[in-house]
Structures are given as C-alpha cells and as structure tokens.
Amino acid sequence: MAPTWPAQPGMAANYQAAPAFTPVQVRQNFGQPVPPHSYGAGTAYTTLHAPAAQTNMYPPAAPAQEEAPKKKIEWPDSVRSYVSRSFADMDPSIPKADIEAKLKETITQATDKGILFSIDWSTMPLPQQMIKDERARNSTLPQALSQAHISDTSHPMTYAAAVSGSNSKKRKSSDFEPVPAMASGPAAPPPWRAGGRLEDRVTFSNERRQEPASTKSKFQQKLEKRQKRFDGGYKSTYRSPSPPPTRGPVVGTSTELLKRYLRLTSAPNPANVRPEAVLRKTLVLLKKKWSEEENYNFICDQFKSMRQDLTVQRIRTDFTVEVYECHARIALEKGDLGEYNQCQTQLTALYKQGLKGNPTEFKAYRILYFIHTANRIALNDILATLTPAEKKDKGIKHALDVRSALALANYHRFFRLYAQTPNMGGWLMDMFVVRERLNALCYICKAYKPVVPLRFITDELFFESDADAAQFIVDYDGRDLLSEKDGDIVFASGKGYQIFLDHRAAAFSRIDIKGQI
Template identity: 25%
Template sequence: MSEWPSALENFVSHCFQRANIESFPPGKKKELQKQLTQIINLAILENKLNSNNWSKQKLPIFGEARELELEQKMGNVYPITVSSRRSDLMHQEAVQPSEPLVPSESQQKKKSRELRFKITKKSSVSPANKIQVACDLNCKLVGTNTSIEKDYYRLTSHPDPSMVRPLPILKKSLQHLYAKYQSLERFKALSKAEYSYFLNQLKSLRQDLTVQDIQNQFTVKVYEFNTQLAIQNEDFGELNQCLTQLAQLYTVSTMGHTYYYSDTGKYNQEHNCFLAKDLCEDRNHINMFKFTSYRILYFLLIDAPWELLKIRQDLFNRGQQYAIRHNKFLLKSFKLSDLITAMDYIHIKDEYSFLVNMDSDVCNLRTVFDDEHMTLNQDDWFFYKILYHKIFLREQLKALITISKSYRQISLYYLKNLLMDLVFLEKNKLSRFIENGEVFNCTSARSLLLQIEKKQLSKIDIKGQV
C-alpha cells in the first residue's frame, strides 16, 4: 500500500489543527471531513495527488474559496512549524503538527479512547491515514490477548494484537459463557442484566473473530449461540445480524464439503458430494436447516415475503430440493408461509396446536471443542416455538379483525376454537366486549382491534429494529 504524499499529510493535519484552534462545532468538523474527502478524491481522479500544490490548497469551509478546486501551480514548499506566539492561523499556509491528530473528536474523548485500547503514539493513526484505510488486507492479524472475558468496544483505530484474543482463547471464552448459561434458568428469558452481559461478551467474541478473519466451524457456533439467545430474549435487531451472518458462513467453501440433496442415492464425483436421501443434515453444518427455518420465521414475523422467495431459490440453486420437502424444520416453516399467504387461519391454529403438544427429545450436551454444534440442552424445538408463537399471536389478531369486519357478533364457542383460548382477549383488553358470556360483539371491538393491529404490525422493521 503506497503512502500519502508528505505535503498532503501536512495539509490535512493543518486543517484539523486550524479547526481545533477556531473551535469548530461538531457539525462544522463533519463538513470539513467531507470537503477533505472530496478534494482528495478529486486529486486521485485527475491523477494529481503528487503534483497538486497542497501548501496553497484552499477550502470553502475556511472562507478561502467559493468551490472545491485543486491548486494546480506547484511552488516551493517549505515546512512551517506552529508558532506559540501566533494564535490566529487564518493566514498561515501550512502547519506541521508535532503529534498526529484525530479528526472530529475532542481531546478528552481521544485520551479516554487511548486509555481504553492502550494506543501508543507509534500505533496511533494520523488524519491522512484515517481517510485512507490504514490496514493491509493481505496481512492477517493474530491476537495475543489471553483474557477469558473482554468487554466489547467499537473499534476506532487499527486493531491492536495485544487487545485481540487468538482462537484457542476464544474457544475457552465461549466454553466459559456456555457454562454460565447452563447455570441459569434456561427455559425463561434472561433478565436485562444477564442478557446485556452475554451480548457484550458475544459481540466481543465476534469482533475478535472478524479482525482475525476467522471463518470456521467455531465461528458458526458463536453466531448460533448468539442467535438462540437473541430469540429467547426477543432481540430482533441482534437476531437479524446473526442470521444474516450465518447464511454467509454456511456457504463458505473452506468449512468443508457441502452436501446436496435429491431423490437419488448416487455419489457425484464432479462436486465431491453425496446425493442421498439419508443425508438430511449437513455433516459440517448439522443445524444449517434449523437456523434457516429461524430465518424464514423471522421474515414471516416482519412480513417480508420477498426474502422467503430468495431463501427458497437459494436452496434450489444449491441442490437441496429434498431437504425442502423432508427436513422437519424447513417443511413446517414453508408450510406456515403458505398458510399465511392463503390466510388459512383455521389450519394455522391446527399447526400451532400440533407444535405446542409435540413431544421432542432434549438435545444431548456436547463440548465446544468437538466438530458438532454446541447445543443448550433445550427442547429441539424450543427456540423455534418462540418465534412461531409470536407469528401465531399476530395471525390471531388478523383473524379476529377479519371476523370483526364480516360479523356483528360471533359465538364465543366458535371464537375459542379459532383462537384456542380466551387469554388473547384478556391480554388485549378485548374481554369487555363479551356479552352475556356467550357472544363477542365484533362491531364494538372493531376500532380497538385496528388500533392494536397498527401498534403491533409497525413494531419490527426489516432490520429487526423496534
């Protein structure tokens, strides 16, 4: 990676030095960054990065020019140091700062961040290098930190190897988190403090994996663990991030063979894969279809049918037609999608009733160091049921709205068969519309139902934000 011209570095440093002395507000500093980026991009496009006279370059934000344009004429450039006697730099053409400056941050924030990440002057990033990406992508970082627990902080500079944990330590860290989770009441949502702790540690784990470019089975375990905790605590923003990353990790070629599914029992030499009915789970990604079904339910929950078409098409393109028809998780997820599209509320209720009453084996405990997925000792359908339940509640509401638009009143006996029980009415303050204990007044309840629908259906967006 080539370095910036020294004249350009002096120009950028001088601009930020001047902005600090003139006490630019944050908004004006952002505008300065924008103009610097634009003028440097312009120099690159015109191939004048080295030939431009940066010592005489002017910017509109300082009132020196009306528009952004390069200073074409080269002159003699002399390094100019900052004078302690002059506080006004309006007419000073260049400044060579003694230390690299960090743009758009106060000195107090800079010092606190240096303390947090233990940034030395040698490894700190100058403004010119910050505009460019100060990281060689061809050089992989290997961490040296040995801490089992480490708080998550958003990176604002080049990652320091002493603050990053290598893969063996990351495995111990995940085992440590897993043991802590096992000590809690695993069938209930975690408390706010507990979930905040786990999320902080998992995001730190994910960051260490990312900066070291580690994409293997262990990375899958981390994201699967994070996904399950996000489902259990209904953190849909985090759930969307983890499911999106898992979809990419499952297709990484370095993670082992990918097994394709069809109705034949042949071995395909060309693709080095089995085409057999009995391979219902990928040996390298034994939970791939389960977590794909979580992704399907998530898109059903946020009402994004176009994303479901992408998932189905992707499975077909990878030759997994047999899995779509026979894998228990995918089969039930796509069936629910079809029922919702058809607005078949009766069969949606039947499917949910079957799922609730279904007997499932509890997954066996496996260690974090084997080649299998790290399970959490819950029912095999535990996390699936959480997402399914939220979708069913929404479809209950849709069914009741459809009824309220079609009838003036309806028998509670029929309504109970449709909604399974009347707890739904009590939770949503709809029980006051029950008359004589036998009928539900649809006309009176219609306006409240529409208000509840508007509140619930606008709760989650495509990114899982509330």
C-alpha cells in the same frame, strides 16, 4: 383642403380621389401596436376618411403622455479620436465584431462610473490590444500569474486600473466569457456551454495539457489511467495517505477468558486478542453462565467480544459457525432481532463456504423472519433457492406451511402450526402472533353473529386459558363485547368488527426492526 362630398346623387363631386393605401407608422418593437392617434403629422388622412375595413384596426385609447427626450451625451474629442484610432489600426486576426463589443464595453463602463472626461484616452490601450492581452493570459500564462497581472493596477496597459482606480476583489462576468476565436474559424463555445465531456471541464496541469494526442484506443487509455491511480500517479493534496495495510491477520496472545466488547478505533493489539484455543474455553464458560444466570446483557456483550476476536484474526472455521449459532439462539430467546439478524447474515456467508453447522435450521428461521418483517421480495428469493431435500426438512416444511396458511387466510391452520413449531421457531412466531390474532378476530366477527362462546376464541386462537383470551379482548377495547349468558362467557362478535379492524391496521403498519436487512 377638406374634400367636399356631393349633397345628393347625380351631383358632380368636387373632391380629390383618395389613395389606395393608408400610410402608417412602422412599429419599432414587439410591444403593443401604436394607436392611430399617435401617428405623426405626416399622416395624410385620419380614421374618419379611411376605408371601413381600416377604421377599427386599433382600439381607441387615451392620448399617451410624451416621454421626456433623453439627454444627449456629448462625447469629448478624446473619445472620438480613440474610436477613430481603434478602427484605423485593425488587426486582421481579430473580428470587427469583437473590436466593436470591446469598444462599447470600455466606453460604457467609463460612462457609468462617471470618469468619461477624466481618463487620458490617448494612453488607453486599443480594444484589439485588450483582446490580445486576454488571449495571452488565458492560453499561455498560468492561472495564478494571470490573476496577479489582472489585479496589478500599476500596469500602464491594465484597463481595470484606468477605469476603477481601485483594487476590486469582485469577480466580473467578463472572467467567464469565452476566448474569441481567430479569424481562421468561428468562435468555439466553452465546454460547460457546449455540453463537453467531464474531462474537458477539469483544470489540468500544464504537463497534461501539452501531452500529444495518443494513438491508443480508449480502452487502453482507461487502463493506463487506472494503473496510474493505483500506482500513486494521482495523489490528493487534501488528505494524508492511508496507513499501509497489515501483512496478515492478527494473532492473539491474551489468555483472559472474559473480556468486555469495545469498538475498535485503531489497529487491534495482539495482547488484547484471544486465540482460538482460549475462545473455545470462553464459549464453554458462557454456555454455563447462561444456563445458570440468564443475564442477557452480560452474555450478549461477551459474545460480541468473541466475534470481534474471531474477525480480527480471520478465523472462519466450524468453531466460528458454532459461536454465531449459539449467539443467534440466545438472541431469539430474548427477542433481540438486531443481534439475531447480524448473526444470521454472517451464518449465511459461512454456510456458503461449506462449513459445518445447522444451515437448514437457520434457513427455516430466516423464512419465519421474513414473514414477520413482511419482506416478500426477500422471502421469494429464499424460496427460489430451496432444494427438494431442504423442502423435506421438518423445520423448513413447517415454515412453508405457515406461509401458505397466511396466504390463504386460514387462521385455523396457522394456530395449529403455531402450537407445533419445531426448534426455536416458536420464538419468532411469538413476534407476529398478536397481529395474526387480531386478523383472525376480524374474520370471526364477520363470520359468526351475533355471539360466540369465549371458549371458541380460546381454542381457535390458541390461548392457554379463557382468562388469557378475555384479557386479550379487553386489552384491545373489547370489554363491552364480553358478557355472561347461561353461566358461560360469550363474545359479541357481531359488534366487534370495526374495533378489531382498526387495531389490525395499526399492528400491520408497525414493522420497524433494528438490524433488518
């Protein structure tokens, strides 16, 4: 009966008192809240008669379509009997939760495969028996025997044969499930889930599993493992053992003075290796051929062959230093930085052994080389190793002055040093003088406006002639910057800054040298 509200104040109210709460339906999930119109018929009051604070608890929504009722599964009596037997004969060593999980898994798989009514549940092993079989396979049987047992569908106690009826080669997720713990303690997570050590994640042999806990320290155990590894205790079955090392260096017996360089793919043959006495004669012959023919491809191939013969015979003497120094100088002369750098690297190691040679000369080359490659870290390292006596050497002092001039952007001093380079440092400076000329032209274009004589460019940037200076400007898109005035050629420096700035950026960004350290 609906309540009757008084028509006007003072009249007696003929209605029942509303309760102090509004019953609502309990939410069964974490989704959207249930709207008021979907409450069941047992709700006594609608939102119209609810207090004002409760009328807007949920926004209005369209009536939801009723879901079709799920089809109820009628379990056969054999399944019900199987469930009863599972809980009637419980093993105290197996937790009840594990039995329920295995039982649910068994019935669910049979239902999904549509064989729930065709399985003989009276002969189906109980869940606790399945769990025991899995524990036995995972703990005592080898992996190969375990896999054979699982794939044997003819075994009467094998659940896979009963459910699937086929030899499925698919690996099931249950293969990765952790072994349930005994009733004596909680289930221990597998090593890959618990973040165990690397040793716990590797499958070892049965002998190693059964080793008793050692009382030795970790350091002693590591030493023993390392010793076993070197004694052949750990052998790989995926590759054959390496051939035994030779007892000593190869002693060459060849008498040929010239021999082509071939990369070794096997142990060297002494009949094809020249001894040191023959190599000394070869060096004299190669120096003569270089002065007469200057065939770099032939000379480089012969020097690499000499270096190979020295390496396989482990000859590290003053003669070895002489061979590497000679090859490095020839490579510098031809601009082959790859071969030069290989020789320079070997010379650094040979000099540390106290062998005679020209260490200060090649240390100066190394400083210029690092300036060219813009390797500031290596340059600082070599500067830190210089002794006061080495800093007074003519070649090293010149290389340090070059570095200082570039650091201070003093192009005038740099090109004066370029004209006075000792030894063969000029060949190294030739490799980066072009970019420094572009850099100097940018400074000239900013400092001298509107024009400067071409002779000024020739003298400042150390060109051999005005024609060479003009050709350099033309090669870098500066043809329109040259003109004739009062019988002299002038350079329009005020208009050339942006042109040479772009070329300078490109020149400094291309430092890619084969053989660079």
